[in-house]
Amino acid sequence: MPLSPPKAWAMCILPSLIYVELVEKFLPFGRLSETSGLVKALAYCADLVGGIWAPPVTLRLLSRYYLKIHIIKSLEQYDDVISWINDVLTPSDADNSPTPLVIDLAELDYQITQLLTTLDIASEDTSVQLERIIDDVSRGVPRLAYDLHFMKDGASTLQNALLGVLQRSKDAVPKETSDALDNLHQLDTIKVRMEASREVLREAESWSTLEHEVTSLILEKSYAKAAERLSEANRSMVVFQNTPEYDPRRTLMVNLQNQLEAALSTALVSAINAQDSASCREYFSIFSIIQRESEFRNYYYGSRRSTILSLWENAPLLDCDHPRTTTAGSLQSFADFLPAFYSNFTAVLNSERTSIASIFPDPIPTLSQFISSTITSLQPTAPQRLDLYIAYHGESALVHLIPALRATEDFAIDVEKIIEKVKYAASPPSRQVGRSAPEKPQAHRRRSSRMSISLRPTHQRLSSSIGVNRALTESPDSMEWDQELFQPFLNFQTDYGSLERRFLDHSLLEIISNDTRDNVSFSDRPRLFRERAVDIFGIAEGSMARCKSFTYGYGSVGLLQALDGFFQSFIDMWTADIQTELYNSASLAKVSASDNELSDLDYTAQDWSSIQLSLHLLASARTVSDRMSIFETKLKAYLSQIAGNFRMSLNDPANFPIAASKGESQLLEQSTLNSAELHALLANVENEGIAREPLFSASLRLQPPVPAVNPDPLLADAKKALSTFAQTCQSSTTKTILSPLRNHLIGYASLPAWRSTIDTSTVTSSSDLRVPTFSLSQTETVQKVAEGLLNLPRLFEVYADDDALAFSLDTLPHIGSETLHNLSEYNLEIPTQQSHRRRSSVFVKPSTIDPEVVSSAWLLSLGHTFLEHLTSDVLPAIPSLTIAGAAQLASDLEYLTNIVRALNVEHDGLEKWKTYVSMDADEGRKTLGESSSDVFDPILDRVAKLRGWRS
Structure with missing residues (x-):
């Protein structure tokens, strides 16, 4: 009965699904090495289930299987496991995509699972094969000893057989024949030796006519024949070695060579001046024959260098020659002369490019030696002229050195182009291969290829043509001119930090010298401070470009030191100025309306002026701090760029060189600038940037985990100097605010109440009835002080909107970071999730601090400062205390304690004074006796002296 269509489709599809399930289950767990067995299994499954879908599915599964084998084999091509994982997990079209691909995490997880399965299978398969090999070796080792013994016996047998054959062959030859052969051999040996002796004697005999023959050839101008004759005689010098005849003949040889060289010198110079390449090439071959190639x-x-040397020596320079050597006429600066000098030098090299290639067999080393010899022959030398140039420009020498270095780099780039042209002219194209091609260029080209392979870094994948092109440019001979050219600048590059600091200080001195500070009132100094800060930061921003142009980032450590010291000296100068003038200033300012509202306070117009001036200086310091933070961010970006350049140059030095020339890069790399301190600085800056990036990049490349970095500030000394400046302004403000209160305490230590003998604790009536009193009235001084302390919050309500008060709160007297942290929590109730950013919010962005926190911090500082003055200077000055005086002092201190607690101020010294003064004699002596063996308490000791507790 025929099947219905649904049943027919089910019968077709069901075996295929079973087949796919069987094969997919079998395929991942099969042995990767058992390919034939796997194919048989696939065929068996296909025959078993049948179906029209079996062949396509088989092809798909086989392709997946061989892809896994390819993945496992590709592991051998990688040295780094992470790189192999990244390449395997990257999509196949990632290499053709200009931008990294973003892979779905589910797809990535699936790929990782498949890769882990493949690796497990490969590991298990490798283990099985290794066990199999070990078993084979274990079974074969005992057999090996037997095979060696058998081979030894066979060799001994063969040796005996050969000896027997040799003996039989000798016995087969008659004695007369053997004697005849021996005589023939002896005669042949005598003949060979006699012929050799004849040749030697003939060479020796030619020495008697050598001088006459060579002299005659020189007179006939047959220089090539004379050179050949000398070359032949030179080869026979070995005959006379270790004999008395050697030295005279050697002297004769040198004299004849000198005569030939002298005879050739005039003609050679004429040919060189006439640029006769054919004659020069002929003379070069002659000099090479007589081993005088270096003289040629x-x-x-x-x-060829005479014009260049003359141009250098006779140039009338204004800024780098001694006065006696400067001739009259039009003088020019060294910065203008150097590009013109290099231009003439380049023109000479361009003209020599074809001449050298046609005369010398090694044009590139010859051109390099020509440049090096020209540079070393300059008089005065390049280092001497640069020293005079630096001495002439003094403190601003750095900005004049950079153009000179730039001109030298441009010249080096032009020379490299000329050398590249010479290289192309010396090396024929690879397609011109035939019988007519000369042998020497081919040998030279093969030698260059081998050199390029040896010099090429292993991590660079360059074509063979690029390797050949780079071979000559990277050889020591071709690099000699480059280092000779930049060597004079190296000493100044290594001293970059000092040169940069000298230039910055010189620029600061120019700003100060042009400053009309004497005509500016002291109240305008905050504005002047901000204006000068704009100038110095503008000067400092150019230092990064100077460091990059002059040292290519190698001088970054010196740059930081120069900038840090420069900013520090600028701020310290203003701090000293403020310390000198702030306390001694007698300038008065117009009292504002807010001052009239506080007219009941004991502040003079000068006090109000000092307070406002201090606040204006704090505002200026805050502005400078903001500018310094922005500049430090730019500095970090610059250092990150330098670190990136170094990283790219390390990975691919051919395409990403550090300097404009390879020779300059090598000099900088080998100098003291390339220090561990530089690498630590760049690594810290680079790691700080990496710490903010996610672990996976956009292309899902695996990145090693980087710990969080808390870098030190780059301008640490400058920030400390700015904190000192702010602390100076805050101390001045604190002193001015507390001056009325301190004035009230001037006569407090000498009050007569301290010496009173009246017992104020009881009062006697007319009927001899003693009425106790429960409290004492405070002295008038303490009441005035208390009123002044209670008026301090009103003072800060006036300046609540002034952001200057919020700057650098941690430098307030008696206010530390922990105190400020606790104060912020108490007043602002900062949420828990913001606690980690609380320090940065306090110190980096003071304008965001709540005014209540600022007022509380200032009141806390003022309270501690006043109480420190009271307990350290005023109270110890009391001469003595009676019982009544102690009671009065205890009442005053109790009242002050309540007042300062209203300001959230608690002072340990005040509490001790109040406690010890309130004690009676017995309790005081007991406390004094108990503390004698503990830590010394100066307050208890002083109170004991005042109360007379010591015997």
């Missing part, structure tokens, strides 16, 4: 190069270099 000296002649050639000396003739």
Whole structure:
């Protein structure tokens, strides 16, 4: 009975699904090495279930299987496991995509699971194969000893057989034949030795006519034949070695070579001056034959560099020559002369490019030696001229050195282009290969290729043509000119920090010298401070560009030290100025309306002026602090850029060089600028940036975990100096605010109440009835002081909107970071999730602090400062205390304690004074006796002396 269509489709699809399930379950757990077995299993499954879908599914599963094998084999090509994982997990089209791909996390998890399964299978398969190999080796080792013994026996047998064959062959030859062969061999040896002796004697005999022949050839101007004759004679010098004839003949050889060189010198110079390449090439071959190649190069270099040396020596320079050497006429600066000098030098090299390539077999090293010899032959030398140049410009020498270095780098770039052209001219194209191609260039090209392979870093994947091109440019001979060119600048580059600091100080001195500070009133100094801060930060921002141009970032440590010291000296100068003039200033300011509202306070117009001036200075300091934070952010960005450049250069030095020239890069890398301190600085800045990035980038590359970094400030000394400036202004404000209260206490220690003998604790009536009194009235001084303390909050209500009070609260007297932290929690009730940012909110953004916190901090500081003066200076000055005087003092201190507690001030010294003064004699002596063996208490000791508790 035929099946209905639904049943027919079910019969077709069901075996296919079973087949897929069987194969997919079998495939991941199969042995990766058992390919044939896997194929048989797939065929068996296909035959078992059948279905029209079996072949496509089989192809798909086989492709997946071989892809896993390819993944496992690719592991051998990687040195880094993380790189292999990244490449395996990256999509196949990621290499053709210009931007990183974002992979879904579910897809990534699936890929990781598949990769782990594949690795487990490969690990298990490898273990099985290793066990199999170990078993084979274990079974084969005992057999190996037997095989070696068998081979030894066979060799011994073969040796005996060979000896027997040799003996039989000798026995087969008659004695007469053997004697004849021995005679022939002896005669042949004698013949060979006699011929060699004849040649040697002939060479020796030629020495008798050597001088005459060479002299005649020189007179006939047959220089090539004379050179060949000398070369032949030189080869026979070995005959006379270790004999008395050696030295005279060696002297004769040198004299004849000198005669030939002298005869050639005039013609050689003429040919060089006439740029006759053919004659120069012929003369070079002659000099090479007589082993005078270096002398030929000296002649050639000396003739071709004469114009360059003359241009350098006779240039009338204004700023780098001694007065006696400067000639009359139009003088020019060294900065204008150097580009023109390099331009002429480049023109000479361009003209020599073809000449050197046609004369010398090694044009690139020859051109390099020509440049090096020219640079070293300059008179005065380049270092001497640069020293004079630096001495002339003095403190601003750095900004004049940078253009000179830039011109030198431009010249080096032009020279590299010329060398590249010479290299292309010396190396024929690779397609011109045939029988007509000369052998020497091919050998030289092969040697260059081998050199490029040896010099190429292992992590760079360059084509063979690039390796050949880079071979000559990276050879020591081709790098010699580069280092000779930049060596004079190296000493100044290593001293960059000092040069930068000198320039910054010089710029600051110019600003100060142009400043009309004497004509500016002291009340305008805050404005002047802000204006000068704008100038110095403008000067400092150019230092990063100077560091990059002059040292390419290697001088970053010196840059930080110079900037930190520069800002510190500027702020310290203003701090000293403020300390000198702030306390001695007699300038008066117009009293504002707010001052009239506080007219009941004991402040003079000068006090109000001092308070306002201090607040204006604090506002200026806050402005400078904000500018310094912005500048420090720019400085971190600059250092991050330098660190990135160094990182790229480390990974790919060919495409991302540090300096404009490879020779300059090597000099800087080998100098003292490349220190551990520099690498630590750049690493800290770079790690700080990495710590803010996610663990996975956009392309889901695995990144190693980086711990959180809490870097130190780059301008630590400058910030400390700014804190000192703020502390100076705050101390001045505190002193002015507390001056009325301190004035009230001037005569407090000498009040007659301290010496009173009347017992104020009881009062005697006319009927001899003693009426006790329960409290004493405070002295008038303490009442005035208490009124002044209670008026302090009103004073800060007037200045509540002034952001200057909120700046640098941690430098207030008797206010620390912990105290300020607790005060912020108490007044603002900051949420728990913001507690980690509380310190930054207090110190970095003072304008966001609640005015109540600011007022509380200032009141707390003022209260502690006043009580410290009271307990340390005023109370110890009391000469003595009677019982009545002690009672009065205890009443005053109790009253002050209640007053300062209203200001949230608690002072340990005040509490001790109040406690010890309130004691009677017995309790005081007991307390004094108990504390004698403990830590010394100066307050108890002083009260004991005042009360007479000591015997």
